[in-house]
Amino acid sequence: MTGTPLVSVRDLRIGATTDAGRKVEIIRGVGFDIAPGEILALIGESGSGKTTIALSLMGHARTGCAIEGGTIRVGENDVAAMSETQRAGLRGTQVSYVPQSAAAAFNPSKRIIDQVIEVTAIHRLMPRGEAEARARELFRALALPEPDTIGHRYPHQVSGGQLQRLSAAMALIGDPELVIFDEPTTALDVTTQIEVLLAFRSVMEKSRMAGVYVSHDLAVVAQIADRILVLKNGEVQEEGTTEQILNAPRHPYTKELIAAFEPVPHVPAESEEQADETPILDVDGLCAGYGPLTDGVPVSSVLKDVSFKLERGRNLGVIGESGSGKSTLARSIAGILPAYRGAVRLDGQEMAPALHARSETQLRRAQIVFQLADTALNPAHSIGTIIGRPLRFYHGMRGSRREARVIELLDMVRLPAALRHRLPSELSGGQKQRVNLARALAAEPELILCDEITSALDTVVAAAILDLLKELQGELRLSYMFISHDLSTVEAICDDVLVMYKGELVEALPAARMSSEAKHPYSRLLISSVPQLDTGWLAGLEQDPELVAQFAQR
């Protein structure tokens, strides 16, 4: 890092005015530099202001927000002091942006190539033919298949990982000095994420552009960034090289982030129970699917002949990529999506496939908790009503007895009793997920089906939820079926792991020895694709290209 930095931000303040006219400070005096060719990562939980800072480098503040102070210098320009027209000239040519959701960033009705070279047309950089040639060059550099013709497809005709790389091509075509990556791999599956990261890294290394990489995932950042800026509540907590942040974090918050990333291996509950006890859940040859039935088989079959057993007091993890049928499995066990073939036995008792044919006791004993607590809690009911309903429904509790039990349940999930008068919209994401859990506990279940319950939460919050699940298990002798695409979460809580691929059960593994005992090629690919907190992981990663071609849906 010699000479003047490419970007220097000093004492940046961004604020917003709420509906009630109250002023809120979002970014409070942030300052940093980026040298030419350097990649800086902005890391922090949701609401920490990382995206807001990244967008401010283009002089953009989201609706309702305004840059209130400080200087943002990019190259020769003071972005904060520029007019909107001047900023428009800057965007795309000097600073460009790769959004989180490429699918939402592309216009579905136009061909990809037209959208990729749009920047060159807007800024009159080069003639169309030259721009198309440059785009093809970028497609090749980003390791896209069929680089000469892929541009003539429409956005829905390429996969999610490809679309994300195409949106990077769109950002790079104007030859900017600074590229902003806003969580570009967060929505992708792990196996796809690797491909995208590799492509980004090789392009950035070749072009010597500077970058800002916004992410909440330390392991991903470790692969691509030179330096890391740790943010919380709009303030810089710690700044340092990637090596230093990962290996010798100084700030307590950074330490907390890293601790939350490294899973505490799950210690199985002491196996005092006899081996011959009936398993709490016994799934035998389960088949389920969507669409109208023809000859008793739905048009699109998702689950194909899934069988497994879950012993009482133990936890079962189900992993797999999106579309592997994990959630469908949970839904058909719960009866929300009736299975068309196969049997589900709860504690040895066979349950009818459809909800309405199951008895109240059967429904009570197995509860399902959904991923998005936002949509799983009725926005019109108070927390007390939400938790109180199963108490009334299954246990016939009323009045003060019910209220007392609601307070007890809130305490069980470590929430204050006063929260019962609030509406779900007045709670944070982690609190909502706790309420979601408390509602399931109110039924006094023996089995809880957790469908990606920590996936929408920040690392630190998710770790706290996992700890809570473990504690509750000790107290209430619960069994969990834990569905997740995140292997470290599964490792942290489960005894056994099932790997699913395209609706089929590929392999069953003990969670603690997942990586060493995996035999099936798909499980090995999946396990090896999880980013590690190690700067050399991506570079040293060796994956069998045939395996990748066979299983990864790119």
Add this chain to the structure above:
Amino acid sequence: MTAPETPNARRLRLPFRGDRAYAFNWIGRIGLCIILFWLVIAVIGQWIAPYPVGKIVGWDYFAPVSREFWMGTDYLGRDIFSRVLMGARYTVGIALAAVALAVAAGVILGMMAAVAGGWFDLLLSRFVDAFNGIPSLLFGLVVVAAVGSSIPVLVLTLAAIYMPGAYRFARALAVNVNAMDFVTVARARGEHTSYLIACEILPNILGPVLADLGLRFVYIVLVLSGLSFLGLGVQPPNADWGALVRENIEGLSLGAPAVIFPSIAIASLTISVNMFIDNLPTKIRDRSD
């Protein structure tokens, strides 16, 4: 658990079962007062009207406001004030009853269709669509010709005319809510359709449904006057407000109060219904417990 006093003096608190209180703002209160005023008039109008409804009391038609005739006289020289007082009964009674029936039936059926889905939804929706295709005045004409004109028949006819719209509206809203996870959770708990409709879906569609009710009320007042004009509605010498406006419409060029006052009456009622609906009392949830 008593609600602590907040310094917000603009809020009226209605004590409710100990731990609940409701906030009700001024606009909503004004709306409610006007509605209540017209309801009272509808009941007691008969006794406070200065002249009989059908009696020609003045020799001058379209007479101006005077001490004798507070709102002037109509095209036959009848007292408008008495006719407005008596008209309240028809307009408030028939229109409110009809809109309440139409919206209640439409919303309940719409939510049932959304929750049940499948054949029930398909058949009901197509039936309601087909029903919607019949022109409303024609339908009214046929019904009144078949069973004769009476107030219950009018209320039911108007309700039937406006039910399909309310059904469509409520079904569209309910389908969206029905797809949310919290409804799935309630289903997985084993709840019955009636609970799903009343407790999970209704609270989440209530706002738009009430706004729709306010609009529909205005339309019903207009259709009622249309039916009266065709001689199918309220029978002379009685008249609802819409009919009062219509029969005195010629007086507009003369600036006669006979056409202005019934219009003000209609406006005050419809606006106050909407004011009340947009500013319903909201529950104050005690957060300092």
